[in-house]
Structure formats: structure tokens, C-alpha cells
Amino acid sequence: MGGFSELIKNFDKTRDYIRDFFIYGFKVRNEFTGKSSRTYDDEKRRAESWLGDFFRYDSTRRGKQVSITVDSGHINENPLYSAYYSKSFTDNDIKLHFMLMDILDGKLMNVREITETLNSTYGQLFDEQTVRNKLKEYVSEGIILSEKKGRTDIFTLSPDTAESFFSRYEGLEDAVKFFSESPEFGIVGNSILKTAGLTNDIFLNKHNYIVHTLEDTVLLDLLKIMEEKRFAVITNFGIGGKATETEGVPLKIYSSSRTGRRYAVMYLPKYKRFNSFRLDYIKSVRSLGVYGEYDDIARKLCRCEEKCFGVSFGERSGESAGGSFRMVLRINEETEGFVLERLEREKRCGSVRKIDRDLFEYTVLVFDINEMMSWVKTFIGRIVSVESTNKRITDKLYRDIARMKRIYSRKEE
């Protein structure tokens, strides 16, 4: 097999490839820069092996284009979960996994007894240290329980089987099926289903950004740091691919169900401000010391959220400057109540008021007016006027409409 393996040691490298195949379905082989063609071929073959039916090849003028095509609203299971089920292991790892579970089911034994039983029952010679290490690892994963008997550690298998959960709590099976596709660590729910031999055959998810699962390892590290109220250093690979390190205090995860982006919001003591970092650009997270003022700064963030339309905390000047924004919309009250309902449910920190017959005013005070503009444009066809303290932005909207008029002009055809 020329050294090829379906399994991988490190998730990060694969994460980038899968993301590129999925998000940028238009890349061809030589556009995966900074990687050797052997690496590309191996990664592609692995991904293809995991994702099978979802892999697609298209011939384009630039060469063969590889993509992962998924109609994520109509699938039972996120196909990208497969990447998590591909961790490499040694022959001893798998032997010990099954043999230890067999030996320790309903029995209490110490390391010496376990090592001897491995030899006498299965004819497998392991040194005590190898067995001890595996037991320690499985205790931390909750597969094996340990207790002290005098000065000796005694081990037994955890009694928490999938059957003991699913047979005891009616409806738990459906709950796990539903949450196994949720954006927050759905992969863990999916692993429970796999453990129990079940599959989700009931639920579908609309506005489902399945690629989020690739950020789960980074997300888990960040949440642990938040729980412990610590500083962190994040290594970020931005659009240009250049690595940057940022030290700050992670406070919250912001996510958008509209754009599919997720962000880690951090407080940067050096600049005395909050900043948001795209989760999919964060390569790794390193935990540092405890931040003494964590609770104060977390409260401050909550107050700031009243003026945060999305994820931007604004700039002092330029396009991302904050201020007030006012927009007047024409909505027919009798026939277009659904538009008014949409405005109400999507207004976020703004407020809506009727100012005349069929005319409604939306006003808001935000950190970054520019951030609102793609939402504002969803009302194209109804915007009577816009005003704001950031004139550059409102002027840009007027120019955009003039450009769109030219783009969609019938005369152009």
C-alpha cells in the first residue's frame, strides 16, 4: 500500500484539507499551496475513503477539481464526523482495549493480576508498565474505574453501558439522535449513537453548517480555558496563511446562524479592548495563567453586547466606526405583515417604530455600522432612506444600489 493509511495521528492537518474541499469546492491540486503533492494525494485519498459518496470530481479548464458536496439540510448524519473516527493506534492499543474490557467486566483486580490474566487467558505478554499506562488512560476516559485498596490501585469496568442509559430513560434515544447533529459537539452525540448501534432516522437540520465540527477540538480547548478563567495564546492562520499569535482572555463563543461563522471573543489586556477571532482560523490554543479580573471583564462584555450587532466591537474611525443608524422602510401594513414580523424578529439590538402609514423606522446604536449592512441590504426594495453618524457607510449603500441598478439593468442584455 506504499505506506498509505486511512488513519491519522494528527487531526489539524486533515482539518484544513477537509475544510478546503468542502468550503472551497473549486480548488484544484496545484492550488493547495505549501503542501507536497504526495501529501495532497494522501490527504485526498483519505478524505475520499472516509466520505465516499459525498466526494465529487469535476473537470474544469484548470484541471480536476475535488469537492465535498452535501445538501446539509437533508442528511441524517454529518459526513465530516468521519474525520474524528480515524485516529491511528498501535496493535497493543486495540488488543488491550478489548482484553481489558473482557477481564474487568464485573471484576475488581490490581495491575499485577490483570497483567497475569492477559498472559494466562489470551497468551499475551505485556509488561506491567504498559498495562498500567493503558489503565490510567482508560480511567481518565471513564471506561475503567479505579479505587484504592490499602496502597494498591484496584480496577474495574465502568457499569455505565449504552444499554443501561437507553433502556432506563424513555426518549433519551430520540434526544441523542436530535442533539447528535447540533453544532455544539454533535460529534460526541454521534459517537454515543455509534456505541449503541443506532443512527439518526428522525431529524433533519436546516441552516446546518456541518463544517463547524472541524473546529470542535479547538472549541473544547477554549471552553476549558474559559471555565478556568485563564489567559490563552491563540495561534491564528488568517486569510493570507500567515501565523500570528495573540494573547488574551477568551470569554465567549459568538456564532451566526446566517453566515455560518463562529468566533472566539477575547479580551486583549494589552489594548484594553475586546476582539473576535474566527474559530475556523484558529489553529491551536495554549492555556496560560489565571486572569484575576475575569468576572469583571465578563460582566463588561455582557454590557457591551447591547451595542454589538454581530461580532465587531468597532474602530475609532474608518468604515468600522460605531454610532447611530436609522433606516425607514416601506411596508404595506395590510398585505405585508410578514415583513414587519421579520423586521421585529431580526432587529437584534435595534428598535422599530411606526412613523406614518406603511412607514416604519428602525433605529440602533452599534459599535460597527458597517457590520449591519449586509442585513440592511436584505430589505432592498423597501428602504426609503438611511442616515447614520458614519456617512461613509450610508454613502456606500447608495453607491451600491446604483451599481446594482447597472448590473441588473435590462438595457445591458
Place this chain on the structure above:
Amino acid sequence: MKLFSEVYGAYFRCTERILSEGEVTEKRLREIVTQSAFRDSLLFIPEKLIPDKSGNSPWGLLRRSESGSLCSILSKAPPRIITSLQKSWLKAKLNDPKFRLFLSDEDIAALSQRLKDVRPLYNREYFREFDRFTDGDDYDDPHYREVFGTVLRAVRDNELLSLELISRRGKRITKNALPLRIEYSRKNDKFRVYCLTLPKREEYLFNIGRIERAVLTGKHITTETDLEEFFNRRRCEKPVTVEVSGERNAVERFMMEFAAFEKRSELDLATGKCHASVYYDMQDETELLIMLLGFGPVLKITGPEDFLEKVRERVEKQYELFYGNE
């Protein structure tokens, strides 16, 4: 607690399935590998499990019987343990208001008690979904929970439902329908149910929050519904085609925002523009239209003609509102 661990891996799971059968033929072993591991796993797993002529194999988990079949060396089927990571995930989900739709209050209390010493994997307060719609379903409402429970049971058991609901326009509707799948939208924070009405066999998508009454009829439908065909009937006839310019990081934004849609895309290196075809459910046409308009002039909708006409109409109206009849 590790998320990326071989314990949850496809190879361990596949091996567990094989060992659970106690005794398998080589053919059966290969079948299990095909069903429960990756596409190319047949090239790797059997050679690790099947003993050679001297009875040895790298994993040493199977021995060959006199009849030639392969027997597990274990004394019983491997237990399926719920790990600490999985328990802490369950504990985190227990705090989600939607969890109450699935379990009774008594069972939730009992499960909470069982997991009392487990730390939740995450705290919900650390997440902020800033653009989620504010008129989501009320998961605490007893009537909603009851309707949800009935619909869920009907989906599970392929049971025909008698439904009474209020349409968006306020009209009362009654239907006999077979619910097929329950859909959740995180943007809307609402559950909806895909149904096939009988006897007309029309496809519907009902908001569970609009169902006034859902009654199990006791009639179980044994004929399987082809879901692919069901969704294909709801799918647009022609995809919307767009041209995304390289300005304002639009290509990246578009690819990310439309990642949830089935689409085909191609990049024109000479112009830096991305050409894409987006497929959608016909019921989502307006939602798609406003999503695309949100990109402004950096995205040009190029077809199909009827969709394009709706775009033109809105843009022209907007131009008039800003610039008058110039």
C-alpha cells in the same frame, strides 16, 4: 477526555461488531468491515484480524476454529461503555430547553441525579447566537411539548396523524398526514415536520408551533416512502446561478454562507470571479433571494430568468426609492 481518540474510531467500532458476533466467516467479517468502517478499510482491517497459517494475527483477537470460521478470543460480547466525555456531553445537553421535548420531567430528574457528579462538557452561557430569530418555538409550553411528542411518536412508528393547524394566513387546516422527518432550524429556532398527506400524497412542511391538535390514528403505513424522491419533488427545477466577484472578500463569504446549500462552483482565475449554481427547496426561494441580495453588487445573480426578474424588480424599486425616476 479526548475528542479525537481511537476509542471512538471506525476500526475499534468495526472490530467490536465482529467480536460481538462471537463467530464469523471471513465473508461475514468482510461484510461487517464494508458496512461499519471506511471505504478502503477492507484493504487494512481483515489482514490485522485474520490469523495466518500459524494462528497469529497482529491484533490477536480472533482464532480459527476447526471448521475454519473465526472465533472471538473474548469470553463475551464487548460491553458498550458510555465514556466520561459522552456523559459530560449528555449533562451539557440536559441544560438545553429542547431536551425537555424528549424526556418526561421525572426521567430528566432521574438522569440529572445519575449525572450529578459529572461536569458538563460546556456551559451554555459561553455561547451567544447573535442573529437567531427571536420568535422561536416555546419549548416550555405544555401544549407544544404534547404536540411535539405525538408527532415524534408518529415519525418513529410510521403512524398516520390527524392534524389540525393554523396556516400563516390564519386559515384553519385539517389534514391526514404521515410525518416523515422532523426538521429543526437553528436560525428560526423552530421545529417543522415534513409530511405526506393522504390520500392525495402531497408534500407539506408544517411548523410544529402552528399545530393545534395532533392525534394518532392507529394506522401504520408499511410502504416505505422514498425520501430522496420526496425532497426532489420539493427541489427547484433550475438552480440559481451566480457570479461572485473577488471584491470585499465576497468569494470566501459566499462559500461559507452557502456551505449549507447543495451547490457547484468554479473559480475563474483570470477574473478572480466564482461561478456557482445553488440548489434549493422551493419553499425557501424568498429566503435565498434575500440572502443573495445581502451581498449587494459583489454578487450578480445570472439566472434563471424568473428568479432574476424578482431580483430586478426589487433592485429597481430600491433605486427609485433612493434616486427617484432618473
